[in-house]
Amino acid sequence: MASAAEIASQARRTEVRDRWLLSAPALLIIFVAAIGPLFVMLAYSFMVKGDYGDVKFGQYSLDGWFSVFLQRDIFDDTLTFADAHLSIFWRSIKLSFLTTVSTLLLGFPTAYFIATRPRHTREIWVFLVTIPFWTNLLIRTFAMQQVIRNEGIVNSLLRWVGVIDEPLQIMHTDWAILFGMVYVYLPLMVLPLYASMEKLDFRLVEAGYDLYAGRLQVLRRIIIPLVSPGIIAGSILVFIPSLGAYVIPRVLGGGKNMMLGNLIELQFGAGRNWPLGAALSITLMVLVMVALLFYVRNASRSGATHG
């Protein structure tokens, strides 16, 4: 006969074992599909590049990491900054930042508009916002091309109105990438913003007006602080995919205006420099993680005050 304590500890052990067994599939997927490849990537970034792509196993080198920021002159071996890479980093960060700000400026009023509609019509508006997701990203990007190219809708319209004589060269500029990213990522900003604003107690807005706050002050002192979790979530959801954008800069930016995603693709493809590609990927990931850390810090701070 087992004592009560033994039965209890046996039950506890069984419970712990069951818990591990039940979470095993999820853990397996995380390790095999997410963490494992990361280590493969990390290992590749420290290897010598193969002549036709791939890497030479067992031969280690810092060349991959070295080339991320620096380049060696092929004639006199002097070291200079890899201007091309740095400008691509800069363009990626700049365009991602501008995309985030633009989607915030466009998404905030949109989300506010939806959140202030009668309850039964809000769902329709949210549905409308998500419709673009139904179309393939590539098709949406080509559609954007039709809008902004020299013979496109925007230029035709502007010329017809008489604002311009010559078509504006938007295609293959940073502007084209920016327009494309804002268009594609806008719903990712609107949805979390709307989720926060829907929870906003509009009686607080009335209380603000009652206490002599004008419209701008109510926005700045009451609405923005209260929906800040949505602002931060939306910004992260837009900023991170923008940093790694590939299709949009490829189609709209042309060959010259590359972003990080294109540079990485280049190294794994035509560049045949997998270690550099791996190092660039990890650099991108670090940038993303810095952004995420910023998010977590802010979210935990504001999350403590309200849901």
Add this chain to the structure above:
Amino acid sequence: MPESAGASEKRVAIEARGIVKTFGQGANALRALDNVSIVIRENEFFTLLGPSGCGKTTLLRLIAGFEYPTEGAILLYGEDIAGLPPFKRPVNTVFQSYALFPHLTVAENVAFGLQMLGRSKAEIDARVSEVLALVRMQELAARRTDQISGGQAQRVALARALAPSPKVLLLDEPLSALDYKLRKEMQIELKRMQAETGITFVFVTHDQEEALTMSDRIAVMSKGRVLQIGSPWDIYDKPADRFVADFIGETNFLSAIVLGVADGVAKVRLTSGAEISATLAEGGVAEGEATVVVRPEHARAVKDGGQIAGVVENVVYFGTDTHIHVRLDDGEMFIVRQQNSRTQSCGFEVGDRAGVEIDADAAQVLKD
């Protein structure tokens, strides 16, 4: 007491003239306020009383500026403010839900209005601690608003609305979320604060007892109309119509015939044949069939005599007093409230025959 002459000499703080407010359009239009006119004097504790949906909160929101009247004017010290946005009106509101800002501390909540008015930091700090002392919340100034109880949140909401020293303070059922005991305490507190600050209070409630105990004057509202405005004494003892009489306290309704009027006092004949004198409601009928009201405490059950009589149907003991339900001979129910004494019971049992003696001047003829 009837309104003293001195009260009417006070300045008018708020005047609503012929306010109409409709929500929606066409067939769905809802008339929330129907030609409402009210005069609220300076330093007055004025209560808008009525059942939910009577329009009292709508009227308060019109004064605050959250809604704009469809017709009519709202004057604040003689100036029409009906078109001004709420942040340009020197009135503040204590919301039913308190609506405290969850991202700010107690002190920051109280300081908000003053900050928006652009006061100096020193002035704000001084005023905030002054107002927090008034509502006895100094110790919790640094707390977040989700760390305080309902009663404390109520005090903070009050302090926040009082801090900018509004000309008029609007209170939208501020005590309805509190439990009975706390509510009683806050009623006294509110009266004290009104006396200390000298601010005009416009108080919305559906609780007639609250209205009677706290108000200088009461406006009884129903279905978007103001039925009667007067002191608690007026409203209780001289209800103008059936709704007011029924809504405020318990009342006995008796059918009667007005025989004649002299000096505002009517001679009426009850169905029992007894003739009593009754005061006339302002603008009430002067002849023919009418309804007379008598408060339960203004009548006594007697063994013999009385103007009307019937059979005791129920005796309900309430501690301080006993309610004797008498089924009158004409079929109507009459309730008598008698003070209890320690030494003897009310003297009636179910089934006993009882007469009802109505006090002199206790009866009132209703308008309709």
